[in-house]
Amino acid sequence: MSTTALIFTLVLLAGFSFWLGRKRSFAVVNGDAWKLHSLPNYYGYYTAIWCGIPALMITAMWLFFENTIITHLVVVDLPEEIRSLSPDRLNLVVNDIRNLVSGNIVSSDVDPAMRAAADHYIHLQAISQAALTVLVLAIAISGALLALRAIRQEKRARNAVERIVMIFLLASSTIAIFTTLGIVLSVLFEAIRFFETVPLTSFLFGLEWSPQMAIREDQVGSSGAFGAIPLFAGTLLISFIAMLVAVPIGLLSAIYLAEYASKRVRAMAKPLLEILAGIPTVVYGFFAALTVAPFIRDSGGLLGLDVSSESALAAGLVMGIMIIPFVSSLSDDVINAVPQAMRDGSEGLGATKSETIKKVIIPAALPGIVGGILLAVSRAIGETMIVVMAAGLSANLTANPLEAVTTVTVQIVTLLVGDQEFDSPKTLAAFALGLLLFVVTLILNIIALHVVRKYREQYE
Amino acid sequence: MTFQIDSGIDLPGQELGLVSKMPAVENNGKVSRDDRKTVGDITHADPRMTCRDVHVWYGDKHALNDVDLDIGKNEVIAMIGPSGCGKSTFIRCLNRMNDSIDGCRVSGDLIMDGQDIYDRKMDVVLLRAMVGMVFQKPNPFPKSIFENVAYGPRIHGLAAAKTDIEEIVVTSLQKAGLWDEVKDYLDQPGTGLSGGQQQRLCIARAIAVNPEVVLMDEPCSALDPIATARIEELIDELREHYTIAIVTHSMQQAARVSQRTAYFHLGDLIEVGETDQIFTNPKHQLTEDYITGRFG
Ligand SMILES: Nc1ncnc2c1ncn2[C@@H]1O[C@H](COP(=O)(O)OP(=O)(O)OP(=O)(O)O)[C@@H](O)[C@H]1O
Ligand SMILES: [Mg+2]
Numbered sequence: 001m002s003t004t005a006l007i008f009t010l011v012l013l014a015g016f017s018f019w020l021g022r023k024r025s026f027a028v029v030n031g032d033a034w035k036l037h038s039l040p041n042y043y044g045y046y047t048a049i050w051c052g053i054p055a056l057m058i059t060a061m062w063l064f065f066e067n068t069i070i071t072h073l074v075v076v077d078l079p080e081e082i083r084s085l086s087p088d089r090l091n092l093v094v095n096d097i098r099n100l101v102s103g104n105i106v107s108s109d110v111d112p113a114m115r116a117a118a119d120h121y122i123h124l125q126a127i128s129q130a131a132l133t134v135l136v137l138a139i140a141i142s143g144a145l146l147a148l149r150a151i152r153q154e155k156r157a158r159n160a161v162e163r164i165v166m167i168f169l170l171a172s173s174t175i176a177i178f179t180t181l182g183i184v185l186s187v188l189f190e191a192i193r194f195f196e197t198v199p200l201t202s203f204l205f206g207l208e209w210s211p212q213m214a215i216r217e218d219q220v221g222s223s224g225a226f227g228a229i230p231l232f233a234g235t236l237l238i239s240f241i242a243m244l245v246a247v248p249i250g251l252l253s254a255i256y257l258a259e260y261a262s263k264r265v266r267a268m269a270k271p272l273l274e275i276l277a278g279i280p281t282v283v284y285g286f287f288a289a290l291t292v293a294p295f296i297r298d299s300g301g302l303l304g305l306d307v308s309s310e311s312a313l314a315a316g317l318v319m320g321i322m323i324i325p326f327v328s329s330l331s332d333d334v335i336n337a338v339p340q341a342m343r344d345g346s347e348g349l350g351a352t353k354s355e356t357i358k359k360v361i362i363p364a365a366l367p368g369i370v371g372g373i374l375l376a377v378s379r380a381i382g383e384t385m386i387v388v389m390a391a392g393l394s395a396n397l398t399a400n401p402l403e404a405v406t407t408v409t410v411q412i413v414t415l416l417v418g419d420q421e422f423d424s425p426k427t428l429a430a431f432a433l434g435l436l437l438f439v440v441t442l443i444l445n446i447i448a449l450h451v452v453r454k455y456r457e458q459y460e
Numbered sequence: 461m462t463f464q465i466d467s468g469i470d471l472p473g474q475e476l477g478l479v480s481k482m483p484a485v486e487n488n489g490k491v492s493r494d495d496r497k498t499v500g501d502i503t504h505a506d507p508r509m510t511c512r513d514v515h516v517w518y519g520d521k522h523a524l525n526d527v528d529l530d531i532g533k534n535e536v537i538a539m540i541g542p543s544g545c546g547k548s549t550f551i552r553c554l555n556r557m558n559d560s561i562d563g564c565r566v567s568g569d570l571i572m573d574g575q576d577i578y579d580r581k582m583d584v585v586l587l588r589a590m591v592g593m594v595f596q597k598p599n600p601f602p603k604s605i606f607e608n609v610a611y612g613p614r615i616h617g618l619a620a621a622k623t624d625i626e627e628i629v630v631t632s633l634q635k636a637g638l639w640d641e642v643k644d645y646l647d648q649p650g651t652g653l654s655g656g657q658q659q660r661l662c663i664a665r666a667i668a669v670n671p672e673v674v675l676m677d678e679p680c681s682a683l684d685p686i687a688t689a690r691i692e693e694l695i696d697e698l699r700e701h702y703t704i705a706i707v708t709h710s711m712q713q714a715a716r717v718s719q720r721t722a723y724f725h726l727g728d729l730i731e732v733g734e735t736d737q738i739f740t741n742p743k744h745q746l747t748e749d750y751i752t753g754r755f756g
Contacts, residue, residue: 263562341599345662348557348595349612349669350588359611364602 001133003063007056010140014052017144021047024151038158046157049164050147055140062132070124077120079113097121184438191435194428198226203432205229209395211415211426226429228436230397234405238316238387239380241401245320246380247373250327257328258335259357270332277325281385288318288390300402310392313401319386323376330372334365367451374448378441384409408437490745496525496725499744500733504532504720508673508703509554509591514568516549516558523549527568527729529722531673536695536704538714538735541724542750547707550724551675554705555591556584589616592671596678598658600650600665605642608650608661609633612669628668636664637694656687663694667702674698676706680713692717711751715739723747 001009025043029035036043071094075083082093093114100110100118151157195203206227253273257266293314300307307313338361346356362369384407392404393414415430486492491499507530516524524546531537531554539547549558556577558564570577577587589612600608609629612618619625629646633639638660642653650661659679666674676695680688695704695717708714714721714735721738723731723746731744742748 339599341595341597342601343560344557344593344595345599345601345665346611347560348555348588348593349615349665350585351611351615352585355615359615360601 001129003059003129003132006059006133006136010052010055010059010136013055013137013140013144014048017051017147018044018048020144020148021045021151024148025157028151029153035153037154037156038161042157042161043151043155045161046155047144047147047151049161051140051144053164054143055136058139059132059136062128062135066125066128066132070121070128073124074117074121078117082113101125187431187435187438190428190431193423194425194432197425198429198432202226203228203429204436207397209411211411211429224425226425226432228408228433230395231406231408231411231433232436232440233397233399234312234391234395235381235407235409237312237399237401237405238319238391238407239377241313241316242319242323242380243373243377245317246323246327246376249320250324250376251331251369253324254328254331254335255357255362258332259353259361270329273328274325276322277329279322281322281383282389284318284322285385285389288314288386292318293390296402305402307402308392308404310390310404311402312391312405315387315389315391316401318390319380319383322383322386323379326376326379327372330375331365331369334368334372335361337368338364367454371448371451374444374451378444378448381437381441381444382409384413388413408433412437486745488745490748491743493745493749495744496728496730498528498729499731499747500738502528502530502729502732504530504535506533507531508533508572510569510571511553512569512571514550514553514566514570516546516553516567517563517565518561519563523727524553525727529729529732531703531705532720533703534699534701535720536699536706536718538718538721539705539707539724540709540711540714540721540750541730542726543709544726545724546727547724548677550729551593551677551705551707554673554675555588555593556582557588557593559584589669590671591673591675592666592669594659594662594666594674594676594679596681598655598662598682600653600658600661602649602651604647605633605650605653605661606646609664609668612665616669618669632664632668633661635667635694635698636660637690637697638664654687656683656690659683659687659691660694663691663698667698671702673703673705676704678707678709681709688713711739723750725750 022040022044024047025036025040026033033040074097075090075094078093082090085093097114097117098121100114101121203226206225207229208225208227209230210225212224253269257270257273261269289310293310296311296314296317297307297309342360342364343356346360347353351359387407387410391406391410393406393410394404395406395411396403398405412430412433415426415433509531511527511529511531514524514527514529515522527550529550539550541547552558553566553570554577558566566578572587572590575582601611603611606629609632610625613625613628619628630639633642638657641657642648642661650658653661659682663674663679680691683691692713695706698704706714706717718735721733721735722729723738723742723744725746731738731742731747733743738747739751742751748754
């Protein structure tokens with residue numbers, strides 16, 4: 001039976017055993033369901049879980065190890081002269097065999113030894129598949145039978161199901177955590193390989209970024225400098241401009257929505273603002289590149305300023321607009337979370353609305369607002385598309401928003417686009433940048449979480 | 461003392477009003493439950509605020525129906541009545557705290573110093589400085605004790621110099637009977653005080669702007685008996701300088717602190733009178749039902 005069919009059968013079996021378990025629970029109390037410890041459905045779930053889960057787990061394990069074991073068995077049976085090849089070559093041979101198995105190689109003159117090995121492989125696969133089917137069905141059926149036998153009047157099926165649900169939830173969160181951990185570790189290891197060729201200090205404190213490595217000795221202009229400072233400076237400059245736009249506009253519109261707007265205006269304006277967050281960043285990107293950047297260059301020209309056609313200002317402005325909803329939505333929530341009693345207290349003393357907002361609401365909501373702003377900052381730092389399109393690729397170390405700059409994320413993209421040698425410093429630099437960016441955003445998030453948690457303590 | 465003088469003046473008028481307006485009388489001499497016109501003397505010899513024909517609607521809901529009532533100078537007037545009868549609604553009219561509620565509409569005359577407080581020309585900010593409010597749940601700002609009390613004087617510019625502010629804070633806390641307990645912790649957050657202390661802080665905060673009328677909406681409902689007793693004492697002392705309208709669910713409290721009592725029932729003002737008379741010899745059957753525990 002193919003794996004898909006097997007899993008399908010398992011699901012059917014589990015459904016069937018749900019029904020059996022339910023029925024059995026009625027049978028053990030002669031139909032008086034109220035005598036049971038748990039509701040009849042729980043006995044059904046209990047049986048279905050015992051039928052399905054162990055069998056599924058075995059299937060997963062089997063599939064996970066099947067390939068390795070079969071390959072091993074095939075390699076062991078290969079002729080001596082192939083087996084004694086270096087591991088690299090051996091790998092190639094194994095690959096060839098696999099290709100033969102899946103029919104990717106159709107040329108007629110295949111080495112008979114290889115042909116034999118491929119046949120052997122197919123044979124083993126068939127055995128494995130059959131064994132799996134028998135084993136799994138046996139486990140499923142015996143699991144269901146055991147569970148059915150365990151059903152008594154006082155059997156605590158409800159508690160058992162509760163425990164399994166808990167384990168299931170735990171497993172899900174573990175998967176999420178391990179995935180994150182895996183990503184971080186793989187970035188970390190590649191970054192360490194990068195730091196073997198480029199010293200950490202010259203990466204962290206270097207003022208020049210030009211990742212083109214000289215391939216031949218006599219090449220000029222390809223210094224291979226990996227100083228991350230210009231990139232982080234560019235990132236900070238653009239994020240700063242973005243926050244300059246997003247924080248005032250976002251905060252003020254949040255205050256308007258939360259304190260002044262009537263219910264109807266609020267119901268209309270809030271979703272409209274949140275649409276801003278739903279526009280794909282690539283759309284913002286070409287808006288920035290095709291509309292805002294030329295506009296800034298032209299108006300700069302009128303003032304006699306020398307503005308490059310790609311500028312940090314254009315990218316920052318558009319990015320600021322993009323993150324307005326982050327600031328406004330979160331601030332709106334925390335402002336609304338300030339108890340009405342605070343407003344009553346202040347207005348009852350004769351304060352006007354704006355005095356109340358300035359002196360009571362904002363101070364009380366400030367930690368939450370700061371949390372929202374920090375989340376928006378992490379979003380700005382991680383943004384790529386707008387910058388690629390509007391701010392350019394040249395790693396200038398400048399504080400002038402009218403010049404072209406580049407950011408960490410953009411450089412990661414350009415480092416990895418196109419054909420690369422995987423272990424050249426140029427490629428590995430992307431991992432180092434990614435790691436550094438991750439650390440920076442993590443620190444920001446920790447600060448944000450910390451602030452938000454502090455905020456919670458105030459009103460609980 | 462006040463009570464004796466007042467009753468001498470009021471009682472004959474009440475008798476008269478009763479006979480002319482209220483024909484429906486139960487066999488025990490009380491006005492029948494079905495009659496919703498106000499019984500008793502709604503006027504006061506020396507009124508601070510006068511309310512006539514006051515109606516309040518929340519959207520379509522007619523929450524307060526034709527209320528006439530005087531609030532006398534330097535008296536404590538208690539509002540009692542079953543939950544939802546409109547007590548809070550009424551005292552919130554007196555400093556226009558209803559303004560911030562969506563769909564709330566007030567009609568009628570509410571006169572203070574010869575001016576209708578719902579008039580377009582009325583300065584709500586000044587009104588609220590004159591008519592302060594203490595809420596059911598203590599609601600100190602999450603600021604220091606000092607800043608809580610200094611808040612009102614600051615926004616109204618009552619103090620020119622820093623020392624003036626300090627003086628106002630100290631006297632307000634003293635009047636509220638909180639000074640001895642907090643004088644060494646003025647920079648601690650007001651939210652860190654006990655419930656009873658917080659409520660006295662809110663009273664201090666309200667009297668720091670030097671109001672003439674203080675409205676209190678169930679100020680003791682979140683407090684234990686000892687803190688309640690302190691606040692009742694305080695109300696008695698404050699009566700010397702302020703006019704106080706207090707909403708309460710405790711009839712003992714109304715009897716202890718107030719000179720006059722108003723009984724509300726489902727949006728109607730049923731009976732007004734001297735506190736003693738209301739609690740010993742109510743004229744309306746509904747009032748009798750309420751104070752003897754047959755209702756609410
Ligand atoms: N904001 C509001 N919107 C709509 N209806 C309201 C609002 N506030 C009060 N009401 C209604 O007005 C009526 C009077 O309410 P009010 O709060 O004045 O009662 P109360 O006498 O203070 O009661 P309690 O003793 O429970 O505080 C109630 O029926 C209530 O449902
Ligand atoms: Mg109330």
